[in-house]
Amino acid sequence: MIATAYSVPSIVIFVTAALLILVGAIGVISLRHPVHAALSLIMTLFGVAVAFVAQSADFLAAVQIIVYAGAIVVLFLFVIMFLGVDRREGISVEPLVGQRAFAALGVLVTVAGLIALMARSHWVSGVMSVSSAGQPISTGQGNVKELGTAVFTTYLFAFEATAALLIIAVVGAVLLARRERTTQPEEVSS
Amino acid sequence: MNWLASVDPLYAHGVTGVVLLIVLIKVLVGFGVLMGSVILMIWFERKAISDMQSRIGPQRWGPFGLLQTLADGMKLMFKEDLVPAEADRFVFKLAPYLVLVPALITFAIVPLGGTIHVAGHPIMLQVANPPMGILLMLVMSGISVYGVMLAGWSSGSKYPLLSSVRASAQMISYEAALGMTIVTIVLATGSLSTHDIVAAQGHGIWHWNLIRLGVVPFVVFLIAITAELNRPPFDVVEAESELVGGFHTEYSSIRFAIFFLAEYMNTITMSAIIVTLFLGGPAGWVPNISHLRWVFPILWFLAKTVGFAFCYIWFRASLPRLRYDQLMDLGWKRLIPLSLGWMLIVAGFLVARGWGFLMAALVLIAWTVLTRAFEIGQGRESGVESVLPMVGERPLPERKLRDASEGEES
Numbered sequence: 350m351i352a353t354a355y356s357v358p359s360i361v362i363f364v365t366a367a368l369l370i371l372v373g374a375i376g377v378i379s380l381r382h383p384v385h386a387a388l389s390l391i392m393t394l395f396g397v398a399v400a401f402v403a404q405s406a407d408f409l410a411a412v413q414i415i416v417y418a419g420a421i422v423v424l425f426l427f428v429i430m431f432l433g434v435d436r437r438e439g440i441s442v443e444p445l446v447g448q449r450a451f452a453a454l455g456v457l458v459t460v461a462g463l464i465a466l467m468a469r470s471h472w473v474s475g476v477m478s479v480s481s482a483g484q485p486i487s488t489g490q491g492n493v494k495e496l497g498t499a500v501f502t503t504y505l506f507a508f509e510a511t512a513a514l515l516i517i518a519v520v521g522a523v524l525l526a527r528r529e530r531t532t533q534p535e536e537v538s539s
Numbered sequence: 540m541n542w543l544a545s546v547d548p549l550y551a552h553g554v555t556g557v558v559l560l561i562v563l564i565k566v567l568v569g570f571g572v573l574m575g576s577v578i579l580m581i582w583f584e585r586k587a588i589s590d591m592q593s594r595i596g597p598q599r600w601g602p603f604g605l606l607q608t609l610a611d612g613m614k615l616m617f618k619e620d621l622v623p624a625e626a627d628r629f630v631f632k633l634a635p636y637l638v639l640v641p642a643l644i645t646f647a648i649v650p651l652g653g654t655i656h657v658a659g660h661p662i663m664l665q666v667a668n669p670p671m672g673i674l675l676m677l678v679m680s681g682i683s684v685y686g687v688m689l690a691g692w693s694s695g696s697k698y699p700l701l702s703s704v705r706a707s708a709q710m711i712s713y714e715a716a717l718g719m720t721i722v723t724i725v726l727a728t729g730s731l732s733t734h735d736i737v738a739a740q741g742h743g744i745w746h747w748n749l750i751r752l753g754v755v756p757f758v759v760f761l762i763a764i765t766a767e768l769n770r771p772p773f774d775v776v777e778a779e780s781e782l783v784g785g786f787h788t789e790y791s792s793i794r795f796a797i798f799f800l801a802e803y804m805n806t807i808t809m810s811a812i813i814v815t816l817f818l819g820g821p822a823g824w825v826p827n828i829s830h831l832r833w834v835f836p837i838l839w840f841l842a843k844t845v846g847f848a849f850c851y852i853w854f855r856a857s858l859p860r861l862r863y864d865q866l867m868d869l870g871w872k873r874l875i876p877l878s879l880g881w882m883l884i885v886a887g888f889l890v891a892r893g894w895g896f897l898m899a900a901l902v903l904i905a906w907t908v909l910t911r912a913f914e915i916g917q918g919r920e921s922g923v924e925s926v927l928p929m930v931g932e933r934p935l936p937e938r939k940l941r942d943a944s945e946g947e948e949s
Contacts, residue, residue, distance in 0.1 A: 384630065384692065391685070408731075411674035415718070419681020420711055423688065427707045430692050430700065492670070493731065 362403045369396025383429045387422055394418045408492035547668050548654070548661040561660060566647075569666040573646050577803045581608045584803075584852050591856040612796060620792040625695025634693060635790070635797040638686030641679035642804040648675050648733045649811040652821045652837040663734065664821075664837065672731035673721055676812055677714065680767055683805070684710045687769070687776065690798070691786035702785040705863060706769065706776040712870040713766040719878035720756040720763070723885050724748055724816050733815055740819035749817040752885055757817045759878045761850075764809045766870065768802070770851055772858035775866055810847035811840075818843050864937075876909055 369392055376389025394417045401410035500508045549558055582597065582605055589596025597604030622631055652664035669675055684707060691703025725731055727748065728739045740747050749757050766773040777785025787798045814820055820843075821836030861869070880902035887898030917938075 382627075384627070384689075388630070388689075407670040408674070411671040411678055414678045415674065415681050419678070419684065419714065423681075423684055423707050423711055426685075426688055426692075427704065430688075430704055430707075 359403065362399065366396045366399040366403060369393065369399060384426065387425050387429065391418050391422055394422070406492060408496060547663055549663065557660065561662060565666050569647060570643070573643065573804060573807065576807050577800060578608045580803050580807055580848060583848065587849065587852045588856055615796040616793055618792040620794070623695055623789050626789065627693040627695065630689050630693035634686050634690035635794045637689065638683050638801040639797050641683040642801040642808060645676050645679045646804070646808045646811070648672065649808065649815055650734055650737045650820050651840055653833060655833045665734065668732055668734045670732065672733050673725065673736065673816070674731060677718055677721065680714065687786050690790065694789035696789050698782045699786050699788050702776050702782045706786060709773070709776065709866060710767055712867060713763045716759055716763040716870065716874040716878045717767060719875065719882050720760040723752055723756045723882045726882070726886055726889060727752055737815055737820035737822065741822045747817065747819045753881065755877065755881045759874050760817065761813065763874060764813065765851070765854065766866070768805050768809055770806065771855040772860050773866060774860060775863050778860060806851055807844070807848060810844045810851070813847050814840060814843040872913055876906070880906065
């Protein structure tokens with residue numbers, strides 16, 4: 350049933366996107382060099398954008414690249430370059446004792462949960478898109494309207510709460526980083 | 540597949556072999572046009588700069604020195620291809636393409652003319668009309684940041700590294716103002732696609748976004764795009780007097796040529812994008828000559844684009860380079876609030892006149908508060924003692940330097 354729901358082009362696109370996402374994600378955690386890891390992250394983000402386009406979510410795909418690849422990872426790289434973190438760190442030393450056991454447990458629970466959800470819920474339905482009939486809700490330009498309506502009506506509270514959270518984070522970071530100096534040494538002002 | 544037809548009438552009867560051939564020809568013609576205009580642009584820039592500086596400029600190869608660029612390209616190709624010993628080899632070789640490919644792709648969304656009919660197929664004179672439209676330009680400029688950044692970092696040399704740190708901060712800062720002005724245009728047009736943006740401006744000069752949205756978004760966009768291009772007066776990324784050659788100091792041979800090519804490609808593409816967004820693209824007076832009506836929109840488009848290309852050259856010849864902190868001040872303290880405020884005013888007027896005036900009043904109040912905040916912030920010293928060296932050991936703040944130097948002169 351599921352196999353017949355897909356056409357050949359969509360399978361090719363899906364496999365390409367999945368490969369980009371997975372290879373990138375594995376690269377992020379396995380590459381030793383921080384800059385290379387950041388580049389792998391960009392590859393993953395591109396894979397996600399391809400997957401969005403395949404789902405007719407063009408606007409989300411564009412925003413994904415503009416915001417995540419175009420701004421956030423650039424800031425990662427900026428910090429890596431500016432602070433000179435590009436030395437290889439020894440990963441044989443555990444910073445937190447017992448961290449690995451907990452990490453393994455976490456991975457196990459997540460993977461088991463995902464498999465259970467996929468096996469028992471409607472997540473795997475074989476349809477191409479999230480809407481009911483297997484057709485996208487809106488294509489191309491309609492994306493913006495649908496998304497805007499959803500964000501500013503149904504999910505208004507979550508949207509505004511996220512905005513407030515981001516503002517608080519920015520103001521907090523500025524407050525922590527910029528401490529006013531009240532007294533000034535005399536030799537400069539002369 | 541049915542929604543493809545809403546994007547481009549060429550796909551109305553499905554994707555057939557002929558349609559694919561037409562698309563392939565469009566891509567090749569677009570590529571050829573861009574490459575040809577890059578060669579002309581480099582020649583034009585060198586000639587115009589020479590004129591402004593009372594020099595002659597290239598004149599040896601071809602008529603008026605037109606083939607000088609080809610000669611330079613040949614020379615660069617036969618130069619030795621160096622990779623510094625300290626370089627990160629993979630990223631070093633990847634970076635030029637991260638600059639070149641976005642420069643090529645952005646040109647694809649520019650409408651060069653109207654729609655022509657060849658053998659029953661309606662052909663839009665633009666390589667592609669994707670549903671994400673003008674956002675593609677922002678996407679591509681976001682990627683080209685990586686090219687510049689990684690080129691500088693991977694060279695394993697200090698000046699390119701400084702350049703790439705500057706580039707990343709500068710290009711991200713100005714992208715915000717750029718995005719905000721694009722939002723203003725998209726709000727007024729009601730569509731993301733460049734074809735629709737041009738079509739909405741096609742009813743005469745009063746419908747051009749330049750005039751319809753007030754001149755402010757145009758000015759902000761022109762400044763922001765110049766900074767995004769790293770063209771003078773915003774070329775702190777490759778400031779020759781401070782950073783040798785900037786991010787491409789360590790590059791030689793064909794890789795250097797690619798950076799050079801991409802820079803001029805971007806200049807042309809961004810001139811074309813400005814024309815598309817603010818000056819109606821191919822819109823203009825069309826005389827009633829049968830069979831030749833499709834030529835005039837292209838000529839209008841070319842004339843406008845060449846005008847902006849000349850503007851960039853003019854900037855380079857006449858404006859001194861901004862200092863890095865002035866550049867950041869202009870971006871964050873002037874352009875971003877201005878473009879955000881103007882977007883709110885335009886959005887208000889689009890809803891109703893009353894809302895527009897209300898928004899204008901609110902923006903004015905916010906502007907006053909912001910100006911006052913900048914004034915207060917200007918006179919203060921700040922910083923964390925544990926990170927910065929002691930005050931006596933670090934360079935004096937510019938305000939004090941200025942006071943001191945003015946004191947000496949008087």
